[in-house]
Amino acid sequence: MNKHKKLALALLPLLIFASCSLFRGKKTKEVVIDYAGQGYVQAEVRDYDLDGCRYMLYLDANRKLEPDYLPTEFQQDSVPVWIKYEVENRMSVCMAGETVKLLDIKKR
Numbered sequence: 594m595n596k597h598k599k600l601a602l603a604l605l606p607l608l609i610f611a612s613c614s615l616f617r618g619k620k621t622k623e624v625v626i627d628y629a630g631q632g633y634v635q636a637e638v639r640d641y642d643l644d645g646c647r648y649m650l651y652l653d654a655n656r657k658l659e660p661d662y663l664p665t666e667f668q669q670d671s672v673p674v675w676i677k678y679e680v681e682n683r684m685s686v687c688m689a690g691e692t693v694k695l696l697d698i699k700k701r
Contacts, residue, residue: 657690
């Protein structure tokens with residue numbers, strides 16, 4: 594029985610080394626999605642904080658969009674996003690940007 598323990602203890606480091614070597618070379622591949630190629634546009638969610646307004650989507654310094662709805666997880670200031678939208682001619686209390694129907698939104 595003592596010989597079996599010694600043999601097991603001697604083989605244990607070899608077994609650990611071999612199992613670590615199997616996993617060392619494997620890396621997970623990062624999936625890259627071409628959102629621009631799928632019709633998405635880059636924007637940034639900003640807290641507009643004006644009477645009747647809250648969150649606006651900034652396409653650039655001069656162009657703002659007022660979405661019909663913004664999911665809760667995106668209701669933060671300075672969040673870079675990819676968006677798909679349709680222009681909507683609707684009345685707005687905010688009147689700070691172009692009114693749009695948000696079709697899809699993804700974090701960048």
